[in-house]
Amino acid sequence: MISVVIVGTGNVAKHLFDAFIQSEKVLVNQVIGRNKSQLKYFEKNTKTSSNFEKAYPSDILILAVSDDVIGELSEYFRKSNALVVHTSGSALKETLSSQRKGVFYPLQTFTEGQKIDFETIPICIEAEDNSDLELLEELASSISGQVFKISSEQRKSLHIAAVYVNNFTNYMYQIGKEICEENNVPFEILMPLIRETSNKIERISPKEAQTGPARRNDRKTLHAQLSLLKKNEHREIYKIMTNTIKAAYGKEL
Protein backbone atom coordinates (compact mmCIF):
# COMPACT_ATOMS: atom_id res chain seq x y z
CA MET A 1 0.00 0.00 0.00
CA ILE A 2 1.40 3.42 -0.99
CA SER A 3 0.30 6.35 1.17
CA VAL A 4 -0.19 9.70 -0.53
CA VAL A 5 -0.83 13.29 0.50
CA ILE A 6 -2.21 15.57 -2.21
CA VAL A 7 -1.54 19.30 -2.07
CA GLY A 8 -3.94 21.29 -4.26
CA THR A 9 -7.67 21.25 -4.93
CA GLY A 10 -7.91 22.00 -8.67
CA ASN A 11 -8.81 19.78 -11.60
CA VAL A 12 -5.67 17.66 -11.56
CA ALA A 13 -5.92 17.12 -7.78
CA LYS A 14 -9.57 16.07 -8.09
CA HIS A 15 -9.02 13.71 -11.01
CA LEU A 16 -5.97 12.08 -9.37
CA PHE A 17 -7.85 11.75 -6.09
CA ASP A 18 -10.82 10.09 -7.80
CA ALA A 19 -8.47 7.61 -9.47
CA PHE A 20 -6.46 6.84 -6.30
CA ILE A 21 -9.50 6.14 -4.14
CA GLN A 22 -10.58 3.50 -6.68
CA SER A 23 -7.23 1.72 -6.33
CA GLU A 24 -6.61 -0.86 -3.62
CA LYS A 25 -2.90 -0.13 -3.73
CA VAL A 26 -3.12 3.53 -2.74
CA LEU A 27 -4.30 5.26 0.41
CA VAL A 28 -4.83 9.03 0.28
CA ASN A 29 -3.99 10.14 3.82
CA GLN A 30 -4.86 13.79 3.36
CA VAL A 31 -5.63 16.59 0.92
CA ILE A 32 -4.23 20.04 1.74
CA GLY A 33 -5.37 23.25 0.07
CA ARG A 34 -5.88 26.93 0.79
CA ASN A 35 -9.39 27.02 -0.57
CA LYS A 36 -11.67 25.60 2.13
CA SER A 37 -14.74 25.38 -0.09
CA GLN A 38 -12.77 23.35 -2.66
CA LEU A 39 -11.66 20.98 0.12
CA LYS A 40 -15.26 19.86 0.58
CA TYR A 41 -14.94 17.74 -2.58
CA PHE A 42 -12.49 15.47 -0.76
CA GLU A 43 -13.94 15.46 2.77
CA LYS A 44 -16.05 12.34 2.50
CA ASN A 45 -13.13 10.14 1.58
CA THR A 46 -10.07 11.52 3.37
CA LYS A 47 -8.82 14.04 5.92
CA THR A 48 -8.43 17.61 4.69
CA SER A 49 -6.51 20.61 5.95
CA SER A 50 -5.66 24.14 4.93
CA ASN A 51 -2.51 24.18 7.00
CA PHE A 52 0.52 23.36 4.82
CA GLU A 53 2.71 23.03 7.89
CA LYS A 54 0.79 20.06 9.20
CA ALA A 55 1.03 17.51 6.44
CA TYR A 56 0.50 13.91 7.50
CA PRO A 57 3.41 11.55 6.96
CA SER A 58 3.18 9.68 3.64
CA ASP A 59 5.29 7.81 1.09
CA ILE A 60 4.60 10.38 -1.61
CA LEU A 61 3.44 13.98 -1.46
CA ILE A 62 1.91 15.23 -4.71
CA LEU A 63 1.92 18.95 -5.46
CA ALA A 64 -0.99 19.21 -7.91
CA VAL A 65 -0.78 22.98 -8.17
CA SER A 66 -0.10 25.55 -10.87
CA ASP A 67 3.48 25.94 -12.08
CA ASP A 68 4.08 29.33 -10.50
CA VAL A 69 3.50 28.16 -6.91
CA ILE A 70 5.34 24.80 -7.02
CA GLY A 71 8.58 26.31 -5.69
CA GLU A 72 6.92 28.36 -2.98
CA LEU A 73 4.69 25.53 -1.69
CA SER A 74 7.47 22.96 -1.78
CA GLU A 75 9.29 25.06 0.85
CA TYR A 76 6.80 23.75 3.41
CA PHE A 77 8.03 20.22 2.72
CA ARG A 78 11.76 20.96 2.75
CA LYS A 79 12.34 18.59 5.66
CA SER A 80 9.72 16.00 4.73
CA ASN A 81 10.82 12.38 4.43
CA ALA A 82 8.29 11.85 1.66
CA LEU A 83 9.09 11.77 -2.03
CA VAL A 84 7.72 15.15 -3.17
CA VAL A 85 6.53 15.33 -6.80
CA HIS A 86 4.80 17.90 -8.97
CA THR A 87 2.36 17.21 -11.80
CA SER A 88 3.52 19.84 -14.27
CA GLY A 89 4.40 19.32 -17.93
CA SER A 90 6.96 22.09 -17.99
CA ALA A 91 8.40 22.78 -14.51
CA LEU A 92 11.81 21.33 -13.69
CA LYS A 93 12.16 18.73 -10.96
CA GLU A 94 14.64 21.17 -9.40
CA THR A 95 11.83 23.68 -8.78
CA LEU A 96 11.14 21.55 -5.71
CA SER A 97 12.99 22.35 -2.45
CA SER A 98 12.42 18.95 -0.86
CA GLN A 99 15.04 16.31 -0.07
CA ARG A 100 13.60 13.77 -2.51
CA LYS A 101 12.26 15.17 -5.77
CA GLY A 102 10.21 13.77 -8.62
CA VAL A 103 7.63 14.38 -11.35
CA PHE A 104 4.28 12.69 -11.85
CA TYR A 105 2.83 14.19 -15.05
CA PRO A 106 -0.45 12.80 -16.36
CA LEU A 107 -0.62 13.74 -20.05
CA GLN A 108 -4.28 14.58 -20.41
CA THR A 109 -6.69 17.50 -20.50
CA PHE A 110 -8.73 17.73 -17.32
CA THR A 111 -11.97 19.64 -17.22
CA GLU A 112 -14.02 20.32 -14.11
CA GLY A 113 -16.83 17.81 -13.73
CA GLN A 114 -15.75 15.69 -16.73
CA LYS A 115 -15.06 12.12 -15.62
CA ILE A 116 -12.08 10.47 -17.22
CA ASP A 117 -10.82 6.89 -17.44
CA PHE A 118 -7.29 7.03 -16.00
CA GLU A 119 -6.45 3.53 -17.22
CA THR A 120 -5.56 4.86 -20.70
CA ILE A 121 -3.89 8.11 -19.61
CA PRO A 122 -0.11 8.17 -20.08
CA ILE A 123 1.69 9.10 -16.87
CA CYS A 124 5.23 10.42 -17.31
CA ILE A 125 7.44 9.91 -14.28
CA GLU A 126 10.87 11.16 -13.28
CA ALA A 127 12.93 10.89 -10.08
CA GLU A 128 16.50 11.33 -8.84
CA ASP A 129 17.28 7.70 -8.07
CA ASN A 130 16.08 4.25 -8.98
CA SER A 131 14.24 3.45 -5.78
CA ASP A 132 12.17 6.65 -6.02
CA LEU A 133 11.52 5.97 -9.69
CA GLU A 134 10.28 2.48 -8.80
CA LEU A 135 8.00 3.92 -6.14
CA LEU A 136 6.53 6.37 -8.66
CA GLU A 137 6.14 3.58 -11.19
CA GLU A 138 4.20 1.56 -8.65
CA LEU A 139 1.93 4.52 -7.90
CA ALA A 140 1.38 5.33 -11.58
CA SER A 141 0.71 1.68 -12.49
CA SER A 142 -1.96 1.50 -9.81
CA ILE A 143 -4.16 3.85 -11.84
CA SER A 144 -2.85 3.71 -15.43
CA GLY A 145 -1.76 1.07 -17.91
CA GLN A 146 0.59 3.52 -19.63
CA VAL A 147 3.57 4.62 -17.56
CA PHE A 148 6.62 6.26 -19.16
CA LYS A 149 9.97 7.09 -17.59
CA ILE A 150 11.04 10.24 -19.36
CA SER A 151 13.53 13.02 -18.80
CA SER A 152 12.68 16.67 -18.09
CA GLU A 153 13.70 17.57 -21.63
CA GLN A 154 11.41 14.96 -23.12
CA ARG A 155 8.57 15.98 -20.82
CA LYS A 156 8.90 19.61 -21.90
CA SER A 157 8.73 18.56 -25.56
CA LEU A 158 5.69 16.41 -24.90
CA HIS A 159 4.03 19.33 -23.18
CA ILE A 160 4.69 21.60 -26.15
CA ALA A 161 3.46 18.95 -28.58
CA ALA A 162 0.36 18.61 -26.38
CA VAL A 163 -0.31 22.34 -26.73
CA TYR A 164 -0.55 21.87 -30.52
CA VAL A 165 -2.57 18.64 -30.60
CA ASN A 166 -4.89 19.62 -27.76
CA ASN A 167 -5.09 23.40 -27.07
CA PHE A 168 -4.61 24.60 -30.65
CA THR A 169 -6.74 21.82 -32.10
CA ASN A 170 -9.54 22.67 -29.69
CA TYR A 171 -9.33 26.26 -30.85
CA MET A 172 -9.69 25.07 -34.46
CA TYR A 173 -12.94 23.43 -33.33
CA GLN A 174 -13.95 26.74 -31.76
CA ILE A 175 -13.35 28.60 -35.04
CA GLY A 176 -15.28 25.91 -36.94
CA LYS A 177 -18.16 26.47 -34.54
CA GLU A 178 -18.03 30.24 -34.95
CA ILE A 179 -18.15 29.93 -38.75
CA CYS A 180 -21.11 27.56 -38.51
CA GLU A 181 -22.95 29.92 -36.17
CA GLU A 182 -22.30 32.93 -38.41
CA ASN A 183 -23.97 31.02 -41.24
CA ASN A 184 -26.77 29.21 -39.41
CA VAL A 185 -25.41 25.72 -39.93
CA PRO A 186 -25.45 23.28 -37.00
CA PHE A 187 -21.88 22.59 -35.81
CA GLU A 188 -22.96 19.00 -35.11
CA ILE A 189 -22.77 18.24 -38.86
CA LEU A 190 -18.98 18.44 -38.43
CA MET A 191 -18.74 15.92 -35.58
CA PRO A 192 -18.22 12.80 -37.75
CA LEU A 193 -15.43 14.61 -39.60
CA ILE A 194 -13.81 15.65 -36.31
CA ARG A 195 -13.97 12.06 -35.04
CA GLU A 196 -12.54 10.64 -38.26
CA THR A 197 -9.71 13.23 -38.29
CA SER A 198 -8.48 12.01 -34.90
CA ASN A 199 -9.20 8.32 -35.60
CA LYS A 200 -7.37 8.36 -38.92
CA ILE A 201 -3.96 9.04 -37.43
CA GLU A 202 -4.17 5.83 -35.42
CA ARG A 203 -3.95 4.04 -38.77
CA ILE A 204 -1.77 6.34 -40.90
CA SER A 205 0.61 9.20 -40.12
CA PRO A 206 -0.66 12.82 -40.07
CA LYS A 207 1.60 13.44 -43.06
CA GLU A 208 -0.23 10.84 -45.16
CA ALA A 209 -3.59 11.86 -43.72
CA GLN A 210 -3.33 15.50 -44.83
CA THR A 211 -6.01 16.48 -47.36
CA GLY A 212 -7.72 19.72 -48.41
CA PRO A 213 -7.22 22.74 -50.67
CA ALA A 214 -3.86 23.79 -49.14
CA ARG A 215 -2.31 20.37 -49.66
CA ARG A 216 -3.61 20.28 -53.25
CA ASN A 217 -2.56 23.92 -53.71
CA ASP A 218 -6.07 24.54 -55.06
CA ARG A 219 -5.67 28.31 -55.43
CA LYS A 220 -9.20 29.00 -56.59
CA THR A 221 -10.75 27.43 -53.47
CA LEU A 222 -8.14 28.97 -51.15
CA HIS A 223 -8.82 32.42 -52.55
CA ALA A 224 -12.61 31.99 -52.43
CA GLN A 225 -12.56 30.73 -48.85
CA LEU A 226 -10.29 33.50 -47.63
CA SER A 227 -12.60 36.11 -49.13
CA LEU A 228 -15.60 34.63 -47.29
CA LEU A 229 -14.00 34.78 -43.84
CA LYS A 230 -15.40 37.68 -41.85
CA LYS A 231 -13.27 37.75 -38.72
CA ASN A 232 -9.72 39.03 -39.00
CA GLU A 233 -8.32 36.38 -36.64
CA HIS A 234 -9.92 33.61 -38.72
CA ARG A 235 -8.25 35.03 -41.83
CA GLU A 236 -4.83 35.31 -40.19
CA ILE A 237 -4.95 31.70 -39.00
CA TYR A 238 -6.25 30.54 -42.39
CA LYS A 239 -3.33 32.26 -44.14
CA ILE A 240 -0.54 30.96 -41.94
CA MET A 241 -1.85 27.39 -41.82
CA THR A 242 -2.43 27.35 -45.58
CA ASN A 243 1.02 28.72 -46.36
CA THR A 244 2.68 26.26 -44.00
CA ILE A 245 0.83 23.26 -45.46
CA LYS A 246 1.51 24.46 -49.01
CA ALA A 247 5.22 24.82 -48.25
CA ALA A 248 5.38 21.41 -46.54
CA TYR A 249 3.78 19.59 -49.45
CA GLY A 250 4.93 21.86 -52.23
CA LYS A 251 8.51 20.73 -51.71
CA GLU A 252 7.45 17.21 -52.50
CA LEU A 253 5.61 17.86 -55.76
Add this chain to the structure above:
Amino acid sequence: MISVVIVGTGNVAKHLFDAFIQSEKVLVNQVIGRNKSQLKYFEKNTKTSSNFEKAYPSDILILAVSDDVIGELSEYFRKSNALVVHTSGSALKETLSSQRKGVFYPLQTFTEGQKIDFETIPICIEAEDNSDLELLEELASSISGQVFKISSEQRKSLHIAAVYVNNFTNYMYQIGKEICEENNVPFEILMPLIRETSNKIERISPKEAQTGPARRNDRKTLHAQLSLLKKNEHREIYKIMTNTIKAAYGKEL
Protein backbone atom coordinates in the same frame (compact mmCIF):
# COMPACT_ATOMS: atom_id res chain seq x y z
CA MET B 1 -34.20 1.34 -57.37
CA ILE B 2 -32.20 4.45 -58.28
CA SER B 3 -29.77 4.09 -61.17
CA VAL B 4 -26.51 6.01 -61.00
CA VAL B 5 -23.59 6.79 -63.30
CA ILE B 6 -20.40 7.96 -61.58
CA VAL B 7 -17.96 10.20 -63.45
CA GLY B 8 -14.51 10.22 -61.84
CA THR B 9 -12.16 7.63 -60.41
CA GLY B 10 -10.60 9.38 -57.40
CA ASN B 11 -11.13 8.88 -53.66
CA VAL B 12 -14.65 10.27 -53.49
CA ALA B 13 -15.74 8.21 -56.53
CA LYS B 14 -14.31 5.03 -55.00
CA HIS B 15 -15.80 5.58 -51.55
CA LEU B 16 -19.24 6.44 -52.98
CA PHE B 17 -19.10 3.46 -55.29
CA ASP B 18 -18.23 1.11 -52.43
CA ALA B 19 -21.17 2.45 -50.42
CA PHE B 20 -23.66 2.28 -53.32
CA ILE B 21 -22.88 -1.31 -54.24
CA GLN B 22 -23.70 -2.30 -50.64
CA SER B 23 -27.15 -0.73 -50.95
CA GLU B 24 -30.13 -2.62 -52.37
CA LYS B 25 -31.75 0.63 -53.40
CA VAL B 26 -29.02 1.77 -55.78
CA LEU B 27 -27.70 0.36 -59.02
CA VAL B 28 -24.44 1.78 -60.38
CA ASN B 29 -24.89 1.45 -64.16
CA GLN B 30 -21.45 2.71 -65.11
CA VAL B 31 -18.27 4.48 -64.00
CA ILE B 32 -16.63 6.86 -66.49
CA GLY B 33 -13.09 8.20 -66.15
CA ARG B 34 -10.12 9.26 -68.22
CA ASN B 35 -7.67 7.17 -66.30
CA LYS B 36 -7.98 3.60 -67.55
CA SER B 37 -5.83 2.07 -64.83
CA GLN B 38 -7.99 3.70 -62.14
CA LEU B 39 -11.10 2.27 -63.83
CA LYS B 40 -9.91 -1.24 -62.95
CA TYR B 41 -11.03 -0.66 -59.36
CA PHE B 42 -14.66 -0.60 -60.52
CA GLU B 43 -14.60 -3.23 -63.28
CA LYS B 44 -15.68 -6.22 -61.26
CA ASN B 45 -18.91 -4.62 -60.15
CA THR B 46 -20.07 -2.38 -62.99
CA LYS B 47 -19.45 -1.29 -66.58
CA THR B 48 -16.66 1.20 -67.10
CA SER B 49 -15.77 3.58 -69.90
CA SER B 50 -13.35 6.34 -70.70
CA ASN B 51 -15.65 7.92 -73.24
CA PHE B 52 -17.61 10.78 -71.66
CA GLU B 53 -19.85 10.99 -74.69
CA LYS B 54 -21.27 7.54 -74.15
CA ALA B 55 -22.78 7.70 -70.69
CA TYR B 56 -25.48 5.13 -69.99
CA PRO B 57 -28.91 6.49 -69.17
CA SER B 58 -29.47 6.84 -65.41
CA ASP B 59 -31.60 8.67 -62.84
CA ILE B 60 -28.61 10.49 -61.40
CA LEU B 61 -25.18 11.25 -62.82
CA ILE B 62 -22.57 12.04 -60.15
CA LEU B 63 -19.53 14.13 -61.08
CA ALA B 64 -17.05 13.07 -58.40
CA VAL B 65 -14.21 15.13 -59.82
CA SER B 66 -12.04 18.01 -58.69
CA ASP B 67 -13.63 21.47 -58.60
CA ASP B 68 -11.73 22.87 -61.55
CA VAL B 69 -13.07 20.35 -64.07
CA ILE B 70 -16.72 20.21 -62.95
CA GLY B 71 -17.78 22.86 -65.48
CA GLU B 72 -15.83 21.40 -68.39
CA LEU B 73 -16.96 17.80 -67.80
CA SER B 74 -20.58 18.75 -67.24
CA GLU B 75 -20.64 20.03 -70.83
CA TYR B 76 -20.72 16.39 -71.97
CA PHE B 77 -24.04 15.97 -70.15
CA ARG B 78 -25.70 19.18 -71.32
CA LYS B 79 -28.52 17.27 -72.97
CA SER B 80 -28.77 14.42 -70.50
CA ASN B 81 -32.15 13.69 -68.95
CA ALA B 82 -30.42 12.65 -65.73
CA LEU B 83 -30.13 14.80 -62.63
CA VAL B 84 -26.45 15.83 -62.77
CA VAL B 85 -24.79 16.54 -59.40
CA HIS B 86 -21.31 17.35 -58.21
CA THR B 87 -19.74 16.35 -54.87
CA SER B 88 -17.85 19.55 -54.09
CA GLY B 89 -17.96 21.53 -50.86
CA SER B 90 -17.34 24.84 -52.55
CA ALA B 91 -18.45 24.80 -56.22
CA LEU B 92 -21.78 26.40 -57.08
CA LYS B 93 -24.59 24.26 -58.42
CA GLU B 94 -24.55 26.66 -61.41
CA THR B 95 -21.10 25.43 -62.39
CA LEU B 96 -23.00 22.58 -64.02
CA SER B 97 -24.20 23.00 -67.63
CA SER B 98 -26.83 20.27 -67.46
CA GLN B 99 -30.63 20.70 -67.60
CA ARG B 100 -31.16 19.41 -64.06
CA LYS B 101 -28.56 20.46 -61.49
CA GLY B 102 -27.79 19.42 -57.96
CA VAL B 103 -25.17 18.87 -55.25
CA PHE B 104 -24.35 15.71 -53.34
CA TYR B 105 -21.62 16.65 -50.85
CA PRO B 106 -20.43 14.02 -48.38
CA LEU B 107 -18.78 15.90 -45.51
CA GLN B 108 -15.86 13.64 -44.74
CA THR B 109 -12.16 13.20 -45.37
CA PHE B 110 -11.47 10.40 -47.81
CA THR B 111 -8.08 8.76 -47.98
CA GLU B 112 -7.03 6.19 -50.55
CA GLY B 113 -7.36 2.68 -49.19
CA GLN B 114 -8.96 3.75 -45.90
CA LYS B 115 -12.39 2.11 -45.50
CA ILE B 116 -15.08 4.32 -44.06
CA ASP B 117 -18.56 3.68 -42.63
CA PHE B 118 -20.87 5.88 -44.72
CA GLU B 119 -23.80 5.38 -42.34
CA THR B 120 -22.52 8.16 -40.06
CA ILE B 121 -21.27 10.53 -42.77
CA PRO B 122 -23.37 13.67 -43.22
CA ILE B 123 -24.45 14.15 -46.83
CA CYS B 124 -25.43 17.68 -47.80
CA ILE B 125 -27.84 17.88 -50.72
CA GLU B 126 -29.16 20.67 -52.90
CA ALA B 127 -31.29 20.78 -56.05
CA GLU B 128 -33.37 23.20 -58.10
CA ASP B 129 -36.80 21.75 -57.41
CA ASN B 130 -38.53 19.57 -54.86
CA SER B 131 -38.77 16.42 -56.93
CA ASP B 132 -35.02 16.45 -57.63
CA LEU B 133 -34.32 17.18 -53.96
CA GLU B 134 -36.46 14.19 -52.98
CA LEU B 135 -34.61 11.99 -55.43
CA LEU B 136 -31.27 13.08 -53.93
CA GLU B 137 -32.62 12.55 -50.45
CA GLU B 138 -33.58 9.00 -51.38
CA LEU B 139 -30.13 8.34 -52.79
CA ALA B 140 -28.34 9.86 -49.79
CA SER B 141 -30.55 8.00 -47.29
CA SER B 142 -29.70 4.72 -48.98
CA ILE B 143 -26.13 5.00 -47.70
CA SER B 144 -26.22 7.47 -44.78
CA GLY B 145 -28.35 8.13 -41.72
CA GLN B 146 -27.47 11.83 -41.78
CA VAL B 147 -28.86 13.77 -44.73
CA PHE B 148 -29.07 17.58 -44.71
CA LYS B 149 -30.78 19.88 -47.19
CA ILE B 150 -28.59 22.95 -47.21
CA SER B 151 -28.07 25.96 -49.44
CA SER B 152 -24.91 26.73 -51.44
CA GLU B 153 -24.01 29.46 -48.94
CA GLN B 154 -24.33 27.07 -46.01
CA ARG B 155 -22.37 24.39 -47.83
CA LYS B 156 -19.51 26.81 -48.49
CA SER B 157 -19.40 27.75 -44.80
CA LEU B 158 -19.38 24.10 -43.79
CA HIS B 159 -16.53 23.46 -46.17
CA ILE B 160 -14.52 26.32 -44.69
CA ALA B 161 -15.28 25.14 -41.14
CA ALA B 162 -14.19 21.66 -42.25
CA VAL B 163 -10.84 23.05 -43.37
CA TYR B 164 -10.20 24.26 -39.79
CA VAL B 165 -11.48 21.20 -37.90
CA ASN B 166 -9.96 18.67 -40.29
CA ASN B 167 -7.09 20.01 -42.44
CA PHE B 168 -5.66 22.48 -39.94
CA THR B 169 -6.20 20.12 -37.00
CA ASN B 170 -4.42 17.34 -38.86
CA TYR B 171 -1.50 19.69 -39.42
CA MET B 172 -1.41 20.39 -35.66
CA TYR B 173 -1.00 16.61 -35.24
CA GLN B 174 1.80 16.74 -37.79
CA ILE B 175 3.61 19.48 -35.84
CA GLY B 176 3.12 17.52 -32.61
CA LYS B 177 4.72 14.56 -34.29
CA GLU B 178 7.66 16.62 -35.58
CA ILE B 179 8.31 17.98 -32.08
CA CYS B 180 8.21 14.46 -30.62
CA GLU B 181 10.59 13.18 -33.26
CA GLU B 182 13.03 16.03 -32.73
CA ASN B 183 13.18 15.06 -29.05
CA ASN B 184 13.05 11.27 -29.27
CA VAL B 185 9.67 10.89 -27.64
CA PRO B 186 7.16 8.46 -29.16
CA PHE B 187 4.23 10.38 -30.71
CA GLU B 188 1.94 7.54 -29.55
CA ILE B 189 2.08 8.93 -25.99
CA LEU B 190 -0.12 11.76 -27.29
CA MET B 191 -2.84 9.56 -28.77
CA PRO B 192 -5.07 9.40 -25.66
CA LEU B 193 -4.92 13.20 -25.43
CA ILE B 194 -5.82 13.54 -29.11
CA ARG B 195 -8.76 11.18 -28.66
CA GLU B 196 -10.01 12.99 -25.55
CA THR B 197 -9.68 16.39 -27.27
CA SER B 198 -12.11 15.34 -30.00
CA ASN B 199 -14.38 13.34 -27.65
CA LYS B 200 -14.70 16.16 -25.16
CA ILE B 201 -16.54 18.49 -27.52
CA GLU B 202 -19.34 15.96 -27.88
CA ARG B 203 -20.11 16.71 -24.22
CA ILE B 204 -19.15 20.38 -23.81
CA SER B 205 -18.54 23.25 -26.25
CA PRO B 206 -15.01 23.96 -27.55
CA LYS B 207 -15.20 27.25 -25.69
CA GLU B 208 -15.65 25.51 -22.34
CA ALA B 209 -13.18 22.79 -23.29
CA GLN B 210 -10.28 25.19 -23.92
CA THR B 211 -7.37 24.66 -21.51
CA GLY B 212 -3.62 25.33 -21.60
CA PRO B 213 -1.09 28.10 -21.01
CA ALA B 214 -2.61 30.53 -23.55
CA ARG B 215 -6.06 30.34 -21.99
CA ARG B 216 -4.56 30.82 -18.50
CA ASN B 217 -2.28 33.56 -19.88
CA ASP B 218 0.60 31.72 -18.19
CA ARG B 219 3.35 33.96 -19.56
CA LYS B 220 6.23 32.03 -18.07
CA THR B 221 5.26 28.78 -19.77
CA LEU B 222 4.37 30.54 -23.04
CA HIS B 223 7.75 32.24 -23.14
CA ALA B 224 9.65 29.07 -22.21
CA GLN B 225 7.84 26.97 -24.82
CA LEU B 226 8.36 29.51 -27.58
CA SER B 227 12.09 29.60 -26.85
CA LEU B 228 12.31 25.81 -27.17
CA LEU B 229 10.72 25.65 -30.61
CA LYS B 230 13.35 25.09 -33.28
CA LYS B 231 11.43 25.44 -36.53
CA ASN B 232 10.39 28.89 -37.62
CA GLU B 233 6.99 27.71 -38.89
CA HIS B 234 6.26 26.07 -35.51
CA ARG B 235 7.06 29.35 -33.77
CA GLU B 236 4.87 31.41 -36.08
CA ILE B 237 1.89 29.12 -35.57
CA TYR B 238 2.52 29.01 -31.82
CA LYS B 239 2.49 32.80 -31.66
CA ILE B 240 -0.65 33.41 -33.67
CA MET B 241 -2.65 30.67 -31.94
CA THR B 242 -1.52 31.80 -28.50
CA ASN B 243 -2.34 35.45 -29.18
CA THR B 244 -5.74 34.56 -30.57
CA ILE B 245 -6.63 32.34 -27.61
CA LYS B 246 -5.33 34.94 -25.15
CA ALA B 247 -7.44 37.64 -26.80
CA ALA B 248 -10.54 35.43 -26.90
CA TYR B 249 -10.35 34.56 -23.20
CA GLY B 250 -8.68 37.73 -21.99
CA LYS B 251 -11.78 39.73 -22.82
CA GLU B 252 -13.71 37.59 -20.39
CA LEU B 253 -11.44 37.89 -17.38
